Amino acid sequence: MVTKVAKTRPRTEAHDEKRALIIEGCATLFDKVGYHNTSMQMVADEVGLGKPTLYHYFPSKIAILYAIHDTHITSLLRSLESLKGKDPAVVLQAACADILRQIATHPGYVRAFMDNYHDLEGEMKDSIRTARRTYFNMIKDVIIEGTEKGQFRETDPLLTAYAFLGMGNWAYKWYPAMAAERTPEEVALALCTPFLDGLKAK
């Protein structure tokens, strides 16, 4: 029988595409009416499938919510990772622009990520919590680095990180309404300039 070469069927090719399609449809609805007001039937209609077919691609509604969380936080982490080594102030402003870009291009992902984290359960919640913590600590470490280099004034880095991320994260409430007129980079500059100037050591 030698080696088990060809694995039964394609599986990955079209399958993963449909999965992505379902996630996208879900995100659209989550953006419009929120997670709890979105039924699986609505998702099925949005994607053009029967409701039972959704369960060929995801084991449960929460699993889709998890996929959305995972996609979003993975994207943010990868982006922040690629900024390593740059100047602390530059990293912070770029991270802020990242968040705004996600809000502009994937509002449903961000809304679910912000409002429905507590609806995750078990291992899914653990996994996302870990990723969230990693992201937060990376931001906090950038602030600590800036302080140690003498570029930032002495602050409580925990609270400063919360303040900084609050500015950016909160934008999911208002930025979608003006995303057509203002680029993420432009808005990130306006948001970060006073904050970063105040943070800079005299």
Next chain:
Amino acid sequence: MVTKVAKTRPRTEAHDEKRALIIEGCATLFDKVGYHNTSMQMVADEVGLGKPTLYHYFPSKIAILYAIHDTHITSLLRSLESLKGKDPAVVLQAACADILRQIATHPGYVRAFMDNYHDLEGEMKDSIRTARRTYFNMIKDVIIEGTEKGQFRETDPLLTAYAFLGMGNWAYKWYPAMAAERTPEEVALALCTPFLDGLKAK
């Protein structure tokens, strides 16, 4: 018949107290599990009443959500109103402390206010939207005033107001966990200092 003194029955006295009790029980549950995961039966059990009795005090679940929104925003508005005339930077920091105080003392109110505004309907939503706008515009006007007085640098007051409120509002996600160790005033100082310093004109 003279003046219509005693109105049929007590009505107001104990009635309003029970209403407040129901609101408080609701807020406790909203804080713990969120609006959508709180059933009217859970509220009834929390308050020690039968479920139908709740409907003697509120016409619907949404009406309780509205009462919570109304209580919260009214409190914030009254507080901000009382700061009129003071120095812009002082007003902003005090407003930030107000928000943090509300988060510490009424976390359920704040969580519902942040996460479930879109679940309000009709006139209730209109009314809260108006109050939210009023509050936001008052903050924006304080920023404009600071700029006109030459105390703040020139900025886009809209985005600056969003940035400032984002810092404070976002705290409902993390401040409850440390509210026992850090006072609202203390945290408001840490949050506002870099931001306000950066905002101040050179």
Next chain:
DNA sequence: TATTGACAACCGACCGGTCGGTCGGTCAAA
């Protein structure tokens, strides 16, 4: 090359359970 059979994709109909809300009534106070 034709046959076959295994499996992915798909779904109409249905199920158990829960939810917001109501009905019809009891009871105590005044």
Next chain:
DNA sequence: TTTGACCGACCGACCGGTCGGTTGTCAATA
């Protein structure tokens, strides 16, 4: 005897998820 406070039992709607089955396609076989 009126009226507010109260609630056990109930209802219709809807939701997440499943069942049982059909179809289309492709790889192995003969």
